[in-house]
Amino acid sequence: MTTATAPEQAAATDLDVPLLEVRQMVKDFPGTRALDHVDLTVRAGEIHALLGENGAGKSTIIKCICGAQSTTAGAVLIDGKPVSINSPQEAQAAGIAVVHQHGNLIASLSVAENLCLGEPLPRVGGVLVNWRALHRRARETLAAVDLKLDPGRLCGELRPDEQAMVTIARAVARKARLIILDEPTAALLPREVETLFAQMRLLAARGVAFLYVSHRLTEVFEIADRVTVLRDGRNAGSFDRATMDRRTVVSAIVGAETALRERHVAPVSEGPALLSVTDLRAPRVEGVSFDLRPGEVLGVAGLPGSGAEEVMNLLFGRSRAKAGKITLDGKPLRLRNPADAIRAGIALVPQDRLAEAVLHGYSVRENITLPSLSRFLRDPLMRFVHGGRERQAARDVVARMKVRTPGTETPIDALSGGNQQKAVLGRWLTTGARVFLLNSPTAAVDVGAKAEIYELIAELAASGAAVLFTSTEVEEFPVICGRVLVFAQGRIAGTLTGEQVTEANIMTIAAGESLEQD
Amino acid sequence: MSKTDTTAPGLGFDLLSFLARYGTILSLIALIVFFSFMRPEVFATTRNMLNVLNQVSILGIIAIGLTVCLVIGQFDLSIGALATFGGYMAARFLMEIGPANGTPMVVAGVVLLVLGMAVIIGIINGALVSYLGISAIVETLAMSFIVTGAILGISRSRTISPVEIPDAFKIIGQGSIAGIPNPVLILIATAIILWLFLEHTQPGRNMYAIGGNKEASRLSGIPVKRYALVAMGICAACAALGGMVAAANLGAGRPQGVGDVYLLNAFVAVFIGASTLRPGKFHVLGTAVGVLMIGVINNGLSVMGVPSFWQFIVQGVLLILALISASMMTLRR
Numbered sequence: 084m085t086t087a088t089a090p091e092q093a094a095a096t097d098l099d100v101p102l103l104e105v106r107q108m109v110k111d112f113p114g115t116r117a118l119d120h121v122d123l124t125v126r127a128g129e130i131h132a133l134l135g136e137n138g139a140g141k142s143t144i145i146k147c148i149c150g151a152q153s154t155t156a157g158a159v160l161i162d163g164k165p166v167s168i169n170s171p172q173e174a175q176a177a178g179i180a181v182v183h184q185h186g187n188l189i190a191s192l193s194v195a196e197n198l199c200l201g202e203p204l205p206r207v208g209g210v211l212v213n214w215r216a217l218h219r220r221a222r223e224t225l226a227a228v229d230l231k232l233d234p235g236r237l238c239g240e241l242r243p244d245e246q247a248m249v250t251i252a253r254a255v256a257r258k259a260r261l262i263i264l265d266e267p268t269a270a271l272l273p274r275e276v277e278t279l280f281a282q283m284r285l286l287a288a289r290g291v292a293f294l295y296v297s298h299r300l301t302e303v304f305e306i307a308d309r310v311t312v313l314r315d316g317r318n319a320g321s322f323d324r325a326t327m328d329r330r331t332v333v334s335a336i337v338g339a340e341t342a343l344r345e346r347h348v349a350p351v352s353e354g355p356a357l358l359s360v361t362d363l364r365a366p367r368v369e370g371v372s373f374d375l376r377p378g379e380v381l382g383v384a385g386l387p388g389s390g391a392e393e394v395m396n397l398l399f400g401r402s403r404a405k406a407g408k409i410t411l412d413g414k415p416l417r418l419r420n421p422a423d424a425i426r427a428g429i430a431l432v433p434q435d436r437l438a439e440a441v442l443h444g445y446s447v448r449e450n451i452t453l454p455s456l457s458r459f460l461r462d463p464l465m466r467f468v469h470g471g472r473e474r475q476a477a478r479d480v481v482a483r484m485k486v487r488t489p490g491t492e493t494p495i496d497a498l499s500g501g502n503q504q505k506a507v508l509g510r511w512l513t514t515g516a517r518v519f520l521l522n523s524p525t526a527a528v529d530v531g532a533k534a535e536i537y538e539l540i541a542e543l544a545a546s547g548a549a550v551l552f553t554s555t556e557v558e559e560f561p562v563i564c565g566r567v568l569v570f571a572q573g574r575i576a577g578t579l580t581g582e583q584v585t586e587a588n589i590m591t592i593a594a595g596e597s598l599e600q601d
Numbered sequence: 602m603s604k605t606d607t608t609a610p611g612l613g614f615d616l617l618s619f620l621a622r623y624g625t626i627l628s629l630i631a632l633i634v635f636f637s638f639m640r641p642e643v644f645a646t647t648r649n650m651l652n653v654l655n656q657v658s659i660l661g662i663i664a665i666g667l668t669v670c671l672v673i674g675q676f677d678l679s680i681g682a683l684a685t686f687g688g689y690m691a692a693r694f695l696m697e698i699g700p701a702n703g704t705p706m707v708v709a710g711v712v713l714l715v716l717g718m719a720v721i722i723g724i725i726n727g728a729l730v731s732y733l734g735i736s737a738i739v740e741t742l743a744m745s746f747i748v749t750g751a752i753l754g755i756s757r758s759r760t761i762s763p764v765e766i767p768d769a770f771k772i773i774g775q776g777s778i779a780g781i782p783n784p785v786l787i788l789i790a791t792a793i794i795l796w797l798f799l800e801h802t803q804p805g806r807n808m809y810a811i812g813g814n815k816e817a818s819r820l821s822g823i824p825v826k827r828y829a830l831v832a833m834g835i836c837a838a839c840a841a842l843g844g845m846v847a848a849a850n851l852g853a854g855r856p857q858g859v860g861d862v863y864l865l866n867a868f869v870a871v872f873i874g875a876s877t878l879r880p881g882k883f884h885v886l887g888t889a890v891g892v893l894m895i896g897v898i899n900n901g902l903s904v905m906g907v908p909s910f911w912q913f914i915v916q917g918v919l920l921i922l923a924l925i926s927a928s929m930m931t932l933r934r
Contacts, residue, residue, distance in 0.1 A: 401820070422822035431820055439820060442813040444881060453810055454821035456803040466803040510821070 100163040102127045102292050103148070103179075103261050108157030110143050110316075117143040119316045120157070125261060130283060130293045132307035134300075134336055137556050140316040141296050145263055148294075149174040149181050180254030181263045187250040190239030195221035197238050198253050224256040225249075229285060244275030248282050255286065262286075263294045268302055269387055280306050298386055300329065300594040314338050329596070337558070337586040348380070348541075348565045355413075357549045358429075358518050360398070363407030367393050369573035371407075375518065380540060380550040382560045384589045385570030391553050392434070394570075395520045398551070399431040400424040411518070425454055427518075430511030432504075434522040434555070440507040441495055448477035448491040450506055455513035476513050484509035484539060501532020508539065519543060519550045525559065537563050557586045557593075571595050624926045625877040625887075628919070629894050636901035643904050651782060657896035658784035659684075659843045659850070662791050663860075664867040664874075664888050666839020669795060671871055671883040673832045674812045675730060675737040680840035680867060682745035682752075683719055684860030687841025689752050689761070691715045692854020696765040703767020711770075712845060716838050722748065723837025724830045731829035752856045761854030774849030784846050791839060796885040808832060812883070869920050870895055876923040894919065 103125040110118040118140050125131045135141050146152040148159060150168035158165050161177050168174050174181070188197045198221045205216035221234035230248050238246060247267050254262050268276045283293055283306065297303055303310065310327055312319040312335040320335035356374035363371045368390045375381050385391035396402045398409065400418035409416045411427055418424050421431070433439035442450050452459065452473050459473040460466050477491040484505040488498055495503055504524060511519065521540065525533045540563055544550050552564055560567050561584045569577045569592040577592035579585075588598055637645035663680055670677045694711045695703050726744055730737045763771070776783045799805035810818045811825050819825045843863065848854050873894055874887025898919070899912050 399820070420822075420824075421820050422824065425822040433816075433820060439814075439816045442810055442817055445809070445813055449806070449810075453817070454823075456806055460803060467797075467801050468803055468806060470801075 101125060101160075102129075102162065103294075104160040104163070105144065105148065106158045106160065108144065108147060108159075109155045110140075110147055110152065111155045117316050118147065118154075118157075121313065121316070121318055123311055125292050125294055127260065127292050128287050128290045129308045130287050130295055130306055132303040132310045133294055133296045133313070134303065134310055134332065135313035135319070136336060136558065138315075139313040139319075139336075141313055142265070143316075144313070145181065145265060145294070145296065149179055149263065175257055175259070178258055178260035179263065180257065180259035180261070181265065182247060182250045182254065182267060184266045184269055188238040188246055191237065193235050193237055194225075194232055194241070194249055195234035197249060198224050198234070198256065200253075224252055228252045228255055228282060230282070242275060244271050244279045247271070247279055251282065251286070255291065259291070261292045261294060263296070265296050266298070267295070268297060268299060276302060300332070300590070301596075303332075304329065312336055329591070329594075333587050333590055337590070348563060357412065358398070358551075359408075359410045359413075360394075361408040361410075363394065363397060363409070364405045365393060365397055365402060365407075366405075367573050368397065368404075371570075371573075371575055373568055373575065375549045375551055377517070377547045377549050378544050379566065380544050380552055380564050382564030382567035382584070383551060383553045383570060384557065384560055384567050385553075385593050387555075389570040389593065390573040391568075391570040392522060395431065395522055395551065395553060398424065398518075399429060399520055401431075425514055425516070428514075428516050429518045429520065430514065430516035431520045432508050432511075432522060432524050434526060436500070436504055436507060436526065441503055443496055445495060446492045447481065447486065447488050447495050447498070447506055448474060450495045451477045451480045451491075451510045452513060453510055455510070458513065480506070480509035480512050483512065485535060499529070499532065501528040501536065504528055504532070504536060505539065508536070517548050519548055521550060521552045523554045523556070524552075526555065557589050560589055561585055569593050621876065621880040621926045622878055625873055625890055625894065625923055628922075629890060629897065632894070632897050632901060636897065636904065640901075640904050644901060649900065649904070651780070651785070653893075653896045653900045654785045654788070655782045656900060657892050658782070658788040659847045660863050660866050660870065660895065661788040661889065661892040662846065663840050663843035663863045664870040664892050665788075665792055665795050665885055666836040666843075667867045667871050668874065668883050668885055668888045669799065669808070669839075670832050670836040671875075672799060672812050673808045673828055674815070675727075675829060675832065677723075677726065677741045677833060677836045677840075678738060678864065679722070679726060679741040679745040679748060680836065681860035681862075681864030682748040683722065683837050683840035684844030684847065684863055685855070685857060686722075686748050686752055686860075687715050687719055687844030688848030688851075688859050689756060689844075689854045689856050690718065690841075691770065691845045692761040692766050692848050693755070695767055695770055696761050696854070700765055700767040703769050705769045708767060708769040708773075712773075715841055715845060719837040719841030720834045723834040726837065727830035727833035730833070731826040749857065756854075756856035758856055760856065763852040766848075766852060766854065771849050771852045774846050774851070784850060787842070787846055791842070792885055792889055795835070795839075799885060804828070804831065809882075866895055869916060873920060873923040876926050880926070891923075 101124045105121065105123040107120045107122065108118050109116070109120055121140065121144060123144065133141050143152065147154045150170050150173055159168065160166065166177050168177055168179070189200065195218050199217060205213040205220065207213045218234045225232055225234065228248070228251065230252055232245060232249065238249065241249065251262060267279065271279065287293060295307060304327065308324060310322045310332060312332065314336065319338065322332060354376055357377045358375040361372045367388060371390065371394055383391040383394055393402065397404050398418070400420045400423050403419070409418065416427055442453060455476070456468055459469045459476065461469045474491060481488060481491060486502050486505045486509065488502060495506060498506070508524060524540070525536050528536065540550055540552070554560065564584055565580065567579045567584050567589060568575045569579065569589055571593055576595070577598070579588055591598060643649060663684060667677060667680055691711055694714065695708065698707060722744065726741055729735050729740050773783055778786060799808065807818065807823045808828055810821070810823060811828055815825055840860065844860055847859055870891035871883060871888050873891030874889070875881060875883045877887035877890045879887065895916060898915050902912050902915065903909065
């Protein structure tokens with residue numbers, strides 16, 4: 084094991100030649116160009132942040148660099164020499180390691196076993212594992228990155244930051260010179276982020292380069308030496324410490340504001356609230372109050388873990404509130420489970436359509452009437468379903484939601500993502516829901532269907548329903564929300580209305596900053 | 602297989618989906634035609650056909666109950682023990698009451714009582730599996746040990762003899778109405794009731810939804826955990842009913858070895874059924890086809906005088922073929 088020499092070698096290389104250079108990379112997927120002549124340069128010892136919205140091409144470029152995906156055109160150079168990386172093994176040989184958000188380690192194995200995963204283990208007599216040698220080797224590996232951990236501990240027992248650091252230690256032990264971190268801090272507490280950053284700085288000083296992908300701008304400004312911004316698969320700016328200021332970076336990320344796009348904003352309505360939330364408290368939600376009026380599309384925005392998504396889960400009875408009051412039409416609601424919420428007239432379109440919403444292998448009709456079968460019963464005792472009325476209800480939903488399907492008996496899996504989503508949204512028309520909680524309703528939906536879904540949401544609101552909307556894509560809020568509550572650390576950090584609802588404003592508040600007055 | 606590979610993609614596509622849907626039914630028909638052709642004078646008679654149905658009726662009752670359990674995605678390995686439990690307990694209660702007092706009303710009461718006891722065991726299974734999150738395979742295996750042990754203890758390993766059981770009970774397994782054996786009638790009734798339940802009632806549809814996507818079902822307001830109790834209760838009741846028919850047929854209450862035969866065969870039948878008509882889904886009609894297939898193979902081979910070890914081999918091969926045909930549909934998606 085020569086754990087310490089790899090970074091030293093890296094530091095010794097000529098500083099003018101970048102460690103990694105991506106030249107004019109192009110990646111085409113059927114129907115779309117995910118990367119359009121992207122350049123990226125990472126020097127040894129540099130912490131380089133890669134920024135961009137969802138779909139900007141960050142994940143794609145990482146996959147192309149580490150060989151998980153083939154490229155359409157362009158070159159990857161390591162130390163100035165073109166390389167071809169087509170597998171994780173080749174990436175490792177080239178000195179590139181990727182640390183994903185989850186799933187880097189096997190939770191049921193010890194730290195020592197994880198560190199040696201996939202490598203020949205030291206043996207006794209060529210057969211049995213030499214545990215003592217294995218642990219000694221693990222201690223050396225950990226010591227090389229100043230990590231104090233018992234190699235015998237199971238990885239599943241480690242804190243998230245320790246897991247990330249063990250993964251980094253493993254990468255360093257395998258002579259990685261470029262470590263790609265994909266949203267490493269998403270699951271970490273602030274204190275844990277600090278320990279991870281300390282380790283990154285230590286390794287960077289020894290010449291290891293980091294390519295760091297994150298949504299959290301505050302952290303990026305704290306740790307990054309340089310920043311590359313991608314937008315719609317193209318380079319949208321590159322900044323170093325001197326030129327990096329928040330406004331420039333944010334405007335590079337969001338690009339031209341969405342004001343020019345077709346908006347579907349419902350007018351902000353006045354009058355009494357349909358749903359009223361007072362001082363709602365739960366883990367990650369610290370005293371949230373707001374009113375939702377009929378006819379309104381209210382956005383709840385925020386970074387992952389900010390509480391925006393959790394508020395939706397609380398309002399649907401998916402998780403339980405510790406304290407707080409929720410009233411519907413002035414009457415207090417008790418939400419112990421989703422069934423309570425549905426009875427009260429609340430509907431949820433969950434974020435992960437395939438895992439949480441679609442009944443695979445079943446027809447469009449069965450997917451639509453899933454929550455409302457009790458409305459089509461022939462009798463209350465045996466609970467036989469009236470097939471004719473059920474089919475009629477499914478046909479009505481298909482027509483009203485403009486679901487493009489050969490018929491209501493078509494298997495839902497045969498539909499496009501957008502049409503599946505319209506069916507899943509439409510299932511709540513049959514329960515008589517008045518409050519719609521929509522979590523990323525246009526995720527994994529093509530552009531045309533997106534516009535249709537925006538229109539349907541606007542129509543829902545126009546018909547008197549109240550819509551609470553959140554999305555992983557910030558650009559959607561200005562398109563459909565008349566008012567947006569921006570969450571940060573479990574609280575509503577700011578409320579934007581009308582023209583104030585812009586991507587830049589949302590991102591600024593979500594990052595924990597206050598809006599500058601122009 | 603190689604044939605479908607060489608045909609035009611469009612045609613191979615359809616053939617594949619056709620085979621996945623109708624393959625098992627076609628093979629069942631092919632088997633019947635084959636045996637009829639080989640031994641027309643013995644196999645292809647009304648009497649032998651009724652005989653086949655009678656032979657599979659107990660297996661069918663148990664397998665149809667198991668179908669309900671698999672619809673929600675849970676396994677139940679306690680059905681063998683529960684069948685033994687049903688048969689022995691019914692015989693034991695009737696023995697205690699005395700064969701002379703065994704009027705049809707008393708027998709009906711005992712049958713309902715035993716069914717109720719089985720339902721309680723099934724509900725305990727369901728509660729442990731869904732509320733405590735224990736693996737259904739292991740939990741129901743453990744329950745089968747407990748039930749088997751309890752019966753051995755209660756019976757002191759002594760079989761209840763025919764003279765101790767009233768005729769009103771034995772009729773369940775030995776009598777017939779309009780020439781159709783009672784076990785076959787019970788099978789048909791069970792199949793129709795559970796088919797209606799699963800396909801045409803809200804609880805049945807909800808069970809299919811749970812099997813399709815648990816989280817989506819929960820988010821649609823379906824009490825997912827409670828349905829495990831219902832499904833495993835129904836499954837246990839069917840197993841006990843099958844056991845009672847077996848005891849009535851035998852005219853004796855055996856404390857061991859009654860249900861074990863049916864456990865694995867029931868799984869085979871249900872999985873063959875899941876590759877029929879609606880590939881990848883468990884349903885009563887499919888299970889019925891699977892049960893008939895097992896009955897036809899066993900009867901046909903023995904009618905032809907083929908050594909019984911062939912029955913096992915043929916069943917195994919057919920099950921694998923059925924699973925392949927079902928997986929071809931899923932692979933294509």
